[in-house]
Structures are given as structure tokens and as C-alpha cells.
Amino acid sequence: PKPLCGGCGAKVGPDTLDNALADLRSVARDDVRNLPGDDAAILTFGSARQVISTDHLRAFWSDPWLMARIAAVHAANDVLAMGAEPQAALAQITLPPMTEAMQAAWLTEILDGANGIFTAENIALAGGHTSVGSELTIGFTVTGIVAKKPLALDGAAPGDALILTAPLGSGTVLAAEMEGKAQGDDVARVLSALSAPRGAIARALSPFANAMTDVTGFGLAGHLSRMADASGLSCEIALDDLPIFDGAEELAAKGVRSTIWAANRAAVEATLPETPRAALLFDPQTAGGFLAAVPSDKASHALAACSEAGAEARVIGTMTPRTSVTLTCR
Structure with missing residues (x-):
């Protein structure tokens, strides 16, 4: 059999995801907007608006530093696509089984790679969570501040x-x-x-x-x-x-x-x-x-x-x- 793809090639299919979400009855709040398909949820605090999104990637490359950079770009893009200025990131990292010395070395490379992207985008890496699993997976939750109306999917017009x-x-x-x-x-x-x-x-x-x-x-x-x-x-x-x-x-x-x-x-x-x-x-x-x-x-x-x-x-x-x-x- 062909190998299972990593990155976004490992996502659950769109129809399967839509079907799973169709019957979800989440709490409705006036200060949370979460339209299907939007790149990030929109949170309101009085007149201020923040967006938040999360993404993770199953590794498709053996270099953890490079994989972390790609995962950081991928996660930040959701906030940027909403027209927001990125603000903070939380890391979610699953390492494959290895010695504690190797864990420390890999985590150092991953955080350095990701922080290079986040520094370029003025994103504070504010914390995160680590665990051990069967293979390397790197993800980030990213927030952003919106100064004007967020860019969603529903604003396109005929002729655009x-x-x-x-x-x-x-x-x-x-x-x-x-x-x-x-x-x-x-x-x-x-x-x-x-x-x-x-x-x-x-x-x-x-x-x-x-x-x-x-x-x-x-x-x-x-x-x-x-x-x-x-x-x-x-x-x-x-x-x-x-x-x-x-x-x-x-x-x-x-x-x-x-x-x-x-x-x-x-x-x-x-x-x-x-x-x-x-x-x-x-x-x-x-x-x-x-x-x-x-x-x-x-x-x-x-x-x-x-x-x-x-x-x-x-x-x-x-x-x-x-x-x-x-x-x-x-």
C-alpha cells in the first residue's frame, strides 16, 4: 500500500468532517462567532475583537526544525487570512519515543524553528504542551487582534x-x-x-x-x-x-x-x-x-x-x- 501522507494530506476528508459537525450543539455565546469554514473563531471583548485558530501537522519530513517552521507558518496563516495581526501562540508537540536527551534536543530544534517564524511575524510563543506518541506531530494555537471587520468567507461579490x-x-x-x-x-x-x-x-x-x-x-x-x-x-x-x-x-x-x-x-x-x-x-x-x-x-x-x-x-x-x-x- 502507498504510505499515508503527512501534513494536510493527512486531514480527515471534508464531507466526513462536515457530517461529524452537523449535529454538534455547542454553547451559543454573543461574544463568540464561529461560522462553518472560517479560518478562525472571532471573540469579542467590548469593542475589541480577537481571532483564535489551531492547527497541527503530522510530520512529513525528518528534520524537526524545518517541520516546526512549516507548522508555524501553517498555523499563523489562518489568523493572517482573517485580516488580523497575529498576537500569541501555544505549542502542541507530540514526540516519538526516544531518550530524554534526544527529547531535549528535538524540543530545542522545534522551538527554535517555530520561534524563527513567530519572531518574524511578531508572535509571542506563550506556552504549550508536550507528550510522547507514535510519531512526530507539531501544532500551534494562534491568536490575533482585529482592528477592523474580520475577513470571512461570506463577503465575496459577483464579478470579484x-x-x-x-x-x-x-x-x-x-x-x-x-x-x-x-x-x-x-x-x-x-x-x-x-x-x-x-x-x-x-x-x-x-x-x-x-x-x-x-x-x-x-x-x-x-x-x-x-x-x-x-x-x-x-x-x-x-x-x-x-x-x-x-x-x-x-x-x-x-x-x-x-x-x-x-x-x-x-x-x-x-x-x-x-x-x-x-x-x-x-x-x-x-x-x-x-x-x-x-x-x-x-x-x-x-x-x-x-x-x-x-x-x-x-x-x-x-x-x-x-x-x-x-x-x-x-
Whole structure:
């Protein structure tokens, strides 16, 4: 059997998660907003608003320092996608069985790697919890402060341009690496991208956005369809305009798929060609890029701002009036 993917490739599928949450009756509070699909919950304290989110990753790389950086980027992205300024983080770390000396060494590397990201984003690493389990898992709960209305999924409007700030295909490249099929240079480029801080990019894009999210385990199609559903819209993607990691499309053509791919595809009502590039719409992205719905007359300004922040952002599609199919392509 193929190895089980790590990172966001190890997530529970979207339909399974939605079904489990459908009958949940949590306490309703006026000072807590937690809409399905939003990247973070919104907490209110009088006129002040804070967002809070949590994420963890099953390790897919043997270097705990690098894995911690990727997990820290991944967790911070949820707060940044809400248009918030990150504030504090709590760590949740599960180490595999090892000697106490090795535990201390690994924890030192993990905390150093994560703190490098958090320092760059002005996030205080305020505490956490450790345990021992069967394999390395690293996660963080991150809070942020919102100075204006938070960016949720439900704000997109018909005609909005869809802007994506990072390439797709990391899940496919990493799945191929586990099978010994990926090129080393392609894997290195993915790891470098996944471990780079994103705060400057989020701050550049969010002022232009009507709605924004980060593309993670459910793939671009999954997260875009949730934005469309929340906004009462559909969307159209230009497949030729999608940014793709080197090697990903070739690997997809060979049938390489992440563990969660089939569940991601089944969860989206989409009319798409059966091509390798279209398959990457359902590829899970660990520490993926930001996806924003931006008024069309502001799209060029948003792209310029992202470029100044270091992102090769692209317009990849458009929000359209609601139809029976959530996602189509041209």
C-alpha cells in the first residue's frame, strides 16, 4: 500500500468532517462567532475583537526544525487570512519515543524553528504542551487582534477577481517524494516555499479583499467552493492561469495523488476536464497561499502590492452568480 501522507494530506476528508459537525450543539455565546469554514473563531471583548485558530501537522519530513517552521507558518496563516495581526501562540508537540536527551534536543530544534517564524511575524510563543506518541506531530494555537471587520468567507461579490498568492501542487510533490518518485530540486523548492513567513503578503492583500482564506488541506477547489457557498455564489477558474510547483503537473499525469485527494474531489460540485492540471485543484496544500476575492477594479493594485511583498500572485478566476454547479473552468 502507498504510505499515508503527512501534513494536510493527512486531514480527515471534508464531507466526513462536515457530517461529524452537523449535529454538534455547542454553547451559543454573543461574544463568540464561529461560522462553518472560517479560518478562525472571532471573540469579542467590548469593542475589541480577537481571532483564535489551531492547527497541527503530522510530520512529513525528518528534520524537526524545518517541520516546526512549516507548522508555524501553517498555523499563523489562518489568523493572517482573517485580516488580523497575529498576537500569541501555544505549542502542541507530540514526540516519538526516544531518550530524554534526544527529547531535549528535538524540543530545542522545534522551538527554535517555530520561534524563527513567530519572531518574524511578531508572535509571542506563550506556552504549550508536550507528550510522547507514535510519531512526530507539531501544532500551534494562534491568536490575533482585529482592528477592523474580520475577513470571512461570506463577503465575496459577483464579478470579484480571484487572486492566489502561491503555487499549487505541494501535496503531489510530497506524496511523490514518499514514493521515491519526485525530483530532489522540486522537493527542495516546495520545502523552501512552505517554510517562508507570509505576514507581509497577507497585509498587502487583505486591504483589497472582500473575502479571504488560505488554501490548505481541502485543496484550492475545496476552499474556493466554501467561499462561494458562504457568499451565495459560484466561481469560474482559468486553468491555464494557475501557478503550479515545478514537477507537480508531470507527477499528477503519472497518477500521483495525496491520501485525501479522492475525498476532496468528491466534496466539490465541479464541471472540470479530466486533466492533470485540473486534478491539482484538489491537491491538499500544507502552508498554502492566500486566496482572496477582490473587486475587479482593484485587482491590478492588489497584484502590485503582493509583488512588493514578495509574492508572485495571479488572478486565477472570477466569482459568478449562483448556478447549480459551484465550480467551473475555462
